[in-house]
Amino acid sequence: MGIESREAWLRQIREGKSFLLISHINPDGDTVGSVLGLRLALLSMGKTVTIVCDGDIPRNMSMLTGYDLYLKPDEVNAVYDTAIAVDISSKDMMGASLPLFEAAQVKMVLDHHATNQAYGEINWIRRGEAACCQLVYDAIMELGVTITPEMANCVLLGLSTDTGHFEYASTSSLTMHTAAELVDAGGDLPRITKLMYRSQPMRRIQMTKIAYRKMHFECDGQIGVIELTRDDFTSTGCTFGEVDGLVNLALEIEGVRFAYLASERENGIKISLRAAEPDVVNDVALHFGGGGHAQAAGCTIYEPLETASAMVLEMLREKAK
Numbered sequence: 001m002g003i004e005s006r007e008a009w010l011r012q013i014r015e016g017k018s019f020l021l022i023s024h025i026n027p028d029g030d031t032v033g034s035v036l037g038l039r040l041a042l043l044s045m046g047k048t049v050t051i052v053c054d055g056d057i058p059r060n061m062s063m064l065t066g067y068d069l070y071l072k073p074d075e076v077n078a079v080y081d082t083a084i085a086v087d088i089s090s091k092d093m094m095g096a097s098l099p100l101f102e103a104a105q106v107k108m109v110l111d112h113h114a115t116n117q118a119y120g121e122i123n124w125i126r127r128g129e130a131a132c133c134q135l136v137y138d139a140i141m142e143l144g145v146t147i148t149p150e151m152a153n154c155v156l157l158g159l160s161t162d163t164g165h166f167e168y169a170s171t172s173s174l175t176m177h178t179a180a181e182l183v184d185a186g187g188d189l190p191r192i193t194k195l196m197y198r199s200q201p202m203r204r205i206q207m208t209k210i211a212y213r214k215m216h217f218e219c220d221g222q223i224g225v226i227e228l229t230r231d232d233f234t235s236t237g238c239t240f241g242e243v244d245g246l247v248n249l250a251l252e253i254e255g256v257r258f259a260y261l262a263s264e265r266e267n268g269i270k271i272s273l274r275a276a277e278p279d280v281v282n283d284v285a286l287h288f289g290g291g292g293h294a295q296a297a298g299c300t301i302y303e304p305l306e307t308a309s310a311m312v313l314e315m316l317r318e319k320a321k
């Protein structure tokens with residue numbers, strides 16, 4: 001375990017020359033917005049920057065500058081003086097990018113997950129912060145970088161998606177002030193809203209119908225469950241990234257304290273866990289080798305769908321007692 005120091009992290013940003021920025025597998029708006037925003041800030045400081053992700057970046061984020069510059073891990077062949085794992089709660093969430101992180105001379109972490117164990121050499125982690133993009137914004141300000149509309153859009157998109165468009169309990173006064181400053185800097189909130197929440201592909205609507213049909217409740221309606229099979233993905237054509245957030249359909253029902261979405265992937269069952277405050281679910285995710293935030297966490301269980309789902313349900317039943 002390395003040091004946790006915002007100052008040391010910022011010093012290395014000033015002193016480093018070539019940077020590799022890493023987004024996590026199953027990339028979401030926060031890891032993408034943070035990497036792309038930080039990339040633009042580093043470029044404006046005259047640094048060399050490469051961005052990498054083991055996974056496809058969702059198409060609805062293509063408005064962000066640098067979207068099409070992500071490399072796949074096997075396309076990266078240089079060694080960088082600094083690698084930064086961005087919005088990545090644990091090393092395994094880097095997927096095939098992990099060896100690139102390990103190969104860098106200086107390994108840094110920028111994150112906001114409660115379960116992050118500071119696996120880098122220099123870590124800047126603000127546990128419980130609404131989004132990693134908030135830290136990117138703070139870094140931009142601290143480094144004296146002039147924020148451009150392109151940077152503002154990246155940071156604003158991540159701030160929006162990780163707060164459920166400024167709805168989750170993690171949304172603070174700081175979040176709202178930052179969002180206002182990003183709009184002042186040229187961030188286009190209506191466009192982000194339209195692309196991220198108000199123009200869903202038809203296949204996601206088909207999947208939403210399936211999710212509602214399959215949704216069931218346990219423990220007197222305190223636990224909401226959605227199970228999606230490989231067939232559901234094949235029949236709708238939905239990518240795994242496109243079911244992001246469907247778990248919330250179960251959580252937003254009156255009386256539901258815990259919800260999870262179990263989806264059958266090529267290797268293992270991805271579990272997306274949610275809780276309504278004051279309940280927490282990251283203990284359950286950690287138990288199965290995953291992690292995340294108090295009220296939004298995840299893990300992968302290498303069992304058949306039914307078994308994996310039953311294992312999660314059993315733990316949640318205990319909590320709902």
Ligand code: 5GP
Pocket residue numbers: 026087089090093113244245271272273289290291292293296297298299300
């Ligand atoms: P989601 O359910 O939306 O995929 O993930 C919710 C949160 O939990 C995200 O912040 C994500 O980074 C984290 N998370 C999801 N799956 C895993 C996992 O397998 N391992 C770890 N460490 N974190 C995860």
Ligand code: MN
Pocket residue numbers: 030031087112131132162
């Ligand atoms: Mn995040």
